[in-house]
Every structure is written in C-alpha cells, then in structure tokens.
Amino acid sequence: MGSIYLAIDTEKKGRTKVGQTSKTGRIRTTQTENPDYKLQTEYILNQDVNIKLIEFESHKEISKKYTRIFHRAKKIPSEWFECEVLQAEKIIELLLKNKNFHYSKKVWYEITPLPPKNRLETIKKHFNNQYISESNIEKNIKEIDKIKLKREMALAKDIFIAAKNNNPRAQGLASHFYNHGRYTKLDPKKALSLAKKSAVNGDGYGQFQLGEMLYHGSGCPVDKEQGLYWLIVSANNGEINAKSKLRMIQSREERNMSFFEITKRKAEGGDINAQHDLSKIYASGRLVKQDIELSNFWQKKYQNNKSKYIK
The missing domain is CATH 1.25.40.10 (Tetratricopeptide repeat domain)
Structure with missing residues (x-):
C-alpha cells in the first residue's frame, strides 16, 4: 500500500511533480522546506503493490507526451514535468485503470477557488472598505497582486543595490x-x-x-x-533556516539508512522487488557508496528470480 501524489511549486507555473510515498502525500509534501511547494492530488492504492514500479511507469507514460525536467546539479531526470496537474492526472488514471489497480483519489486543490477571508480584508482595505460583489473578486485580487509585486520588486531592487555596495x-x-x-x-x-x-x-x-x-x-x-x-x-x-535544514538532513539520513537496511534484509530473504530496489540503490549511490558490481549482482538475482516467478 502507498500513494502516488502530484504537487506543484507556486513560483514555477506549468510544472507538476509526480512522486510516490509509503505514507501519505500530505506528510511527504510537508517534509520539504520550500514554502511554495503544494500538494494537489493523491492516489491512494488499496492493495499490496510495488509503489516505486508504479511511479516509474507513471514517469515513463508522462514523458511520452510532456518534457521531463532534469536536476540542474546532478544532470539526471527529476520527478518534475512541464505539464499541468490535470494533464498528469489523466495519464496516471488511465495507467491505473489499465493495470486494474483499485485506488481512492484525494484532491487538495479547489475546483472553484474563493479567496480566504484575510485576502478579502486586504482587498477591502485597499478599496476603502466598499462592498465588493463576487463577480469583481477575481479582478480585485489580480489588482492587489500587481500592487504586491510592485512593492516586492522595489524592495528587491534596493537589495541588489546594497549587495553591490x-x-x-x-x-x-x-x-x-x-x-x-x-x-x-x-x-x-x-x-x-x-x-x-x-x-x-x-x-x-x-x-x-x-x-x-x-x-x-x-x-x-x-x-x-x-x-x-x-x-x-x-x-x-542563530539562523533559523540553517537549523531547520540540519534537522531535515538528519531526519532524511536516518530514514535513508533505515530504508536501505530493510531493503537489503528483504533482498537477502528472496524478495524480488527488494532485489530490484537494492540494485538501483547501489547503481545510483544515493543512500550508500556507489557500487556497480553489487548493483549488477542484485540485478542478475532479480532477473533470475523474476523469470522463475513468471514460470
């Protein structure tokens, strides 16, 4: 059991992240330090499946139609695609349907969003507390956003000048x-x-x-x-951002080592999915030191056991 989730970065329009988690999409997305990172959709699979394999196939299908974004530093494919959430949803739902997977869908965005109360208060403040009809709400929000952006740009300009000095x-x-x-x-x-x-x-x-x-x-x-x-x-x-980052790194390292140890134990016990995962771990060098020889060893084990399983 696990989830395939879709998320966006509100600062980067037209991009969607397609990820997987053994927990929930809400927990996974709250672990990031990026405040602009928002969960949009979650597909909770109701049976025992290899969630990583489903994520891999989802990435493969979406890549056929939309551009996959690469990591700037690592130069490897990321989980981000140049498409809208609704476009990614259609592809994933078709894939899950073709695989006969049973799932429940959670949507975290609002189909017809209305501004929060505090946003309306801001609008009223700028427009002398006059009554604002719902038909004009969107127009007024856009005007407030323009004002906010101008202020931010002016502040940023001052920061760039001070940086030069x-x-x-x-x-x-x-x-x-x-x-x-x-x-x-x-x-x-x-x-x-x-x-x-x-x-x-x-x-x-x-x-x-x-x-x-x-x-x-x-x-x-x-x-x-x-x-x-x-x-x-x-x-x-005393920098709060640094303290938060260090806590996140420590937590991630602990989770990674725990995941590696569990995967290794399962692989040694004959679990073919774990053998496949362990091969990828050694090949990537992300959780442990890269070891191509061990990667090939576990990939061979996986292929041999897979062929026996299919027979």
Whole structure:
C-alpha cells in the first residue's frame, strides 16, 4: 500500500511533480522546506503493490507526451514535468485503470477557488472598505497582486543595490534571488559568488545560502562536507533556516539508512522487488557508496528470480 501524489511549486507555473510515498502525500509534501511547494492530488492504492514500479511507469507514460525536467546539479531526470496537474492526472488514471489497480483519489486543490477571508480584508482595505460583489473578486485580487509585486520588486531592487555596495545581509538575500530566479534571471554561479562574500563577512543567512548550495551542488560540484560545515556555522549564528535544514538532513539520513537496511534484509530473504530496489540503490549511490558490481549482482538475482516467478 502507498500513494502516488502530484504537487506543484507556486513560483514555477506549468510544472507538476509526480512522486510516490509509503505514507501519505500530505506528510511527504510537508517534509520539504520550500514554502511554495503544494500538494494537489493523491492516489491512494488499496492493495499490496510495488509503489516505486508504479511511479516509474507513471514517469515513463508522462514523458511520452510532456518534457521531463532534469536536476540542474546532478544532470539526471527529476520527478518534475512541464505539464499541468490535470494533464498528469489523466495519464496516471488511465495507467491505473489499465493495470486494474483499485485506488481512492484525494484532491487538495479547489475546483472553484474563493479567496480566504484575510485576502478579502486586504482587498477591502485597499478599496476603502466598499462592498465588493463576487463577480469583481477575481479582478480585485489580480489588482492587489500587481500592487504586491510592485512593492516586492522595489524592495528587491534596493537589495541588489546594497549587495553591490558589499552589504553582507543584502548579498545573502541577492544570492537567494539569483539561485531561484526571483526578480532576476537564474544565475547559480553568481548566487554562489554572492553567498561566499556574505558568508565570510559573518552573515548567518549568507552562510546558510552557501551551505545549502554546496550541499546540493547548485552553481558548483556537490560538496556535502563543506555544505554541512557552513550550515552548522550558520545555525550557531542563530539562523533559523540553517537549523531547520540540519534537522531535515538528519531526519532524511536516518530514514535513508533505515530504508536501505530493510531493503537489503528483504533482498537477502528472496524478495524480488527488494532485489530490484537494492540494485538501483547501489547503481545510483544515493543512500550508500556507489557500487556497480553489487548493483549488477542484485540485478542478475532479480532477473533470475523474476523469470522463475513468471514460470
């Protein structure tokens, strides 16, 4: 039992993530540090299935019609596709139907969204508390968004100017903008350069930015050791983002090792799905040190046992 979930990044329009989890999509998406990451749809499978295999086949089917996005640093296919959620839903639902899988669908977005109360209060404030009919709500929200964006752009402009004048905090913030393509063009190398300047001048946020970029290999090769060093320095300086990131890394490492040990135990006990998973783990080098020889060994075991199982 597990779930296939669809998520979006509200800052990057026209992109959908297709992932899998043995828990629930809601738990999985709350584990990310990105505040713009939102769960949209979840398919909960009601029988004992290899959820990773279903995810693989979902990626394969969606790739036939839509472009798959690659990791900037690792240069490998990601779980993100250049398509809308509804387009991905159609493909996944057809796949599950053809495989005769029983599932329940949860939708986390609203089909006809209405603005929250606090959003309406903001609108009323800008429009002198006058009565606003529902027909004008969408129009007014767009106008508020334009006002908000203009303010943000003006603030960002001041930050870029201060960064040029060697203000350490501004350099850290500008690094974030360049790294994520916010208010300017995406430029990870420039982001890394600004983060280094900010970090060596003692700014906690700049140290966090540098640590995160080194750890994930954004604008540079992956260097987890140096990345962790700067994250720890930043956390010691009281930076909340760094503390949160370190907790997340620790939690992920513990989960990864637990998953690896369980998978290895199952594979040694003859579970063919676990043998296939273990082969991929050794090939990727994500949870343990890459070992192509062991990967080939478990892939061969999987193929042999699979052919026996089919007979």
